[in-house]
Amino acid sequence: MEEKIGFYLNGKKTEILTDPSQTLLSVLRNQLGLTGTKFGCGTGFCGACTVLIDNEPVRSCTVPVSDASGKRVITIEGLSKNGKLHPLQQAFVDHDAFQCGYCTPGMIMTALGLLLKNPSPTREQIIEGLDENLCRCGAHVRIIDAVLEAGTKMRGGK
């Protein structure tokens, strides 16, 4: 049942032997050791497991790993470069945009997908884009501010 599956993970060519029907979430966390992507509901309702596949935000708990075959997968671990935080990460830090931090990787990845598609979203567009991501601690207001600021920074090319 196991198959060889290859994709670009955070920019690196990666090949694994795995049951292709396993969820991408399981493979990332249990086989590839990338535990930054979180489990929250397992059914696509919370967004904690969001990663990018070819720049599209995807709920990794709902897709088989075979869906990623040959594609570019980006997880939260792939955002900072040489120890420098990605503008979104920096904005989350600057705005205190989390409390427990458990929803944070999924929020950041969803926001990144949004900004890649729409580099200058309005407040309303951010709300719409993140509306399917749940945060129980109530960090919403700060998350919106952080994404707005990150958008500005990214447009400035910083």
Added chain:
Amino acid sequence: MKNTNIDNSKNTGSAGIKRRSFVKLFGGGILFIFNPFAGLDLFSSPAEQGRTLTKDYNAFLRIASDGTVTCYTGKIEMGQGIITSLPQMMADELDVPLNKIKMVMGDTDLCPYDAGTWGSLSTQVFGPAMRAAAAEAKAVLTEMASTRLKVPADRLQVKDGVVSDIKNPSVRVSYGQLAQGRKLEKYLDVKPQVEDYTKFVYTTKPLKRHDAVEKVTGKAKYAGDLRLPGMVFARILRPPSHGAKLESVDVSGAEQVKGTQVVRDGDFIAVLNENQERASEAIVKIKAEYSFNELKVNDKTLFDRMVGADSRSSVVRTSGDLEAGFRESDRIFESEFRDPYVAHAPIETHTALASYDGDKVTVWAATQTPFGLQDGIVRELGLPLEKVRVITPYVGGGFGGKNAFQQGIEAAKLAILSRKPVMVVWTREEEFFYDNFHPAGVIRVRSGIDKNGLIKLWDYNIYYSGTRGSETIYDVPHVRATSYSQNMNAVQIHPFSTGPWRAPNNNTNTFARESQIDIMASAAGIDPLEFRLRNLKDEKMIECLKAVADKFGYTPSKTPGGRGIGIACGHDANTWVAAIAEVRVDKSTGRVQVLRVACSQDMGLCVNPQGALLQMEGCITMGLGYALTEEIQFEGGVIKNKNFDTYEIPRFSWVPKIECVILDRKDKPPTGGGEPAIILIGALLANAIHDATGARMYQMPFTRKRVLEALKKV
């Protein structure tokens, strides 16, 4: 403050355990032992049930010979920010570089006993007290340096962990050198006085969060992120309903799933597999039959059952006499308010990893009570206390739900049975099923006002939801509050376990009281703010109301005035709060959109305004859920909500514009900030909905369906 060297033989620790010689445990250095909560009279309110903290010493500070300062506390980090504020305070106060400070939290082997972590306390109170302890420790170290260097203490200065003579800086000794070859325990008697808090104002500069970079990069480790060699994932066979009993079971299907081991201990059956998804595959292959002996009750019949039950009743407070209250009243109002079971629903489900070496079990758990879990394992698995270690990594939200620790016991049990490291990650469905819900309840109020709109009568009856926050708060001459609770000889009322939920019980009580106040104000044709002020003597409450009216730009009006503006106020954990909201109600769909919430809070000296604002916003946002959608639906022992599709929690699109004011009280000790604002949201929105439409909401949450029904009655 005084320092005493303590003879260890005289000390017994909390929970009847003989206090260990900690220095032995830590292998030398200087250990400061203290109780950051001593002297803080935070728990005097009778409504603070279940919140008693250990009176024992419960924090350590260790100076090692390499100069490292380690702070050990049984508290855990779940978003309230102590992992950030403490090291900074310590570094400042002890005068050591920040990178020399280490935090060890929620590890039962290394940390002193702690009853549990409750959000409100930690940031506001724990921090400054720890700071006082650090200052005290510095004084002791300076004393020691003075003896060693033969220089009077007032001529010494400390910089970066080095004590030196001001006149001759080459005469110096570092903290590390002082600790070398020492095995010293010092007990600090830390009692920060009220006046002392003013010296903590410098903490009001915003603190950079210590855990922030780890959390935004995915490096922060929660229990489910830990891995051990040979680790297996467990799934546990669950009954279909609370109260169901396993009659027969066939596990052969599960055994056929590759790599699966079935573990059984009586009715406790689990499958283990190195592959997490195979474990899930295997568990559903188990065929089990159950017998049912459930309570005949559901989320609709529950409330009548509560009111009609054979309950134990106790009068919680009384003043004046109700008969006189009736006579003095011009109009009497009777209402019944209802509140359902509500889930904690942290995004991280209950998770634990356990490993057993044949002698000792170690459990890494998402828990708010590491010591409670340790005791639980001792109780349920019969291990001696010293053979159980609980370690707490980052916790992905608790809100009271992770005071329960069943998953940790399950993991420990499975590790012992299988002799493998076992990871238990509850599914979302398990999380809803086994939650210790916020208790449902009914409040019946009879109240009366005279011709001048003064409240004369307040007869308040609480059924099964608890008394915290049931104070009348208004100046009423004739009051009685009665609580009806489980009669041990009668049938069980709550069909499943209940427990503290952010600001336990107070959400229900504030909903009832502040709605009833609004009902009376409206009937009397008096503006609801004016009505409150007329009936209040409590200065703090009055100040809070005025502050929030100011912030909101409130203009008086009778209700319903069609504006959609609501007011509520109350107090919790010795913090006073008031809020004004504006909502829009879609009369065709029943949808309530909250546009604005202004909130004021008197929490004594605010140690960390940034943190306090974060908590207030969090409370208001989270409160939208219990007010608008959150409700456990059940039939007998079956919990119908299995995931976030049927149990809706607040989303970005619900969040209003939030404006907060924190009243400046530099002369008052800090009080809790993690919970108070949440108590208001139910009444706040109910009153705003009434103002918008004339419909009165008597049952939370205010779902579209309930709003539509209430609109029909207008």
